[in-house]
Amino acid sequence: MPELPEVEVTRLGLVDHVTGARIQALHLGKPLRWPLGVSVDRLRGQLIRHIRRRGKYLLLDLDEGLLLIHLGMSGHLRFDRALPPPGPHDHMDLHTDRGVLRLHDPRRFGAVVFAESESDPQARKLLGRLGVEPLTQAFDPAEFHRALKARRAPIKQVLLAGDVVVGVGNIYAAEALFRAGIRPTMKAHRLSAQRTGRLHEAIQAVLARALAVGGSTLRDFANTNGGSGYFQLETMVYGRAGEPCRVCQTPIKLLRQGQRSTFFCPTCQKF
């Protein structure tokens, strides 16, 4: 599933292609999560000035306005000089003078949305409640601890909610909690400053490692060249229910939290 590392891998794969490209046309397939919110005429002729990432959103800054792209659960983007005709799961082709940016998304949880600016209500709705970027200086252990103090929900669900820290989805939340030795069911507000510090370090380390190996490819994710990531080969707990812990050999446990599966080692993550 595209989480921060996968979205960042995508951004890095696109930046040299789309920066400075001029939009010629936009073709849409089946409906995505939300309507585009602008006429194609409005986009035609605009220059793509930058491509940024905020949480799991990609932001294409245009001359006027921006396009917000979310990969949902099964989306991936690729860019090429020319591409074959769109298949049944190709739901957006953004044609530019340099090539085509294509969104492939079988489950259609993804979205491409236009906003006039980041303060546009449409953009605020999607970006406004997002927490801090975990791979920046702004992600501070003391502030993290303060934010968690206000939350009584299980730490795993607080991480997934994305309003404290962004980009951590189901895979990396499970992996970071393992690395920090924290059980996913632990109430967020009960974590000490020291354990919060370990979690802070673990989130950064896990995301940075995943980014370094091209993200995780489970089912649908592919980078912009159609290639896969490799982090899934080294998960400590995610997807390993019943298998021995790589550290202590205890069988990895599976439980459900908020309709999502959670994996942990009952020995390495005692409380």
Add this chain to the structure above:
DNA sequence: AAAAGCCCCTGGATGC
């Protein structure tokens, strides 16, 4: 205000 549950979607795995 926070938390919990719902729901969107479809391919692949599983069960009878």
Add this chain to the structure above:
DNA sequence: TGCATCCAGGGGCTTT
């Protein structure tokens, strides 16, 4: 072999 059922899950929305 074929069909029904379940599951994966990001995250905005609604309800508690």
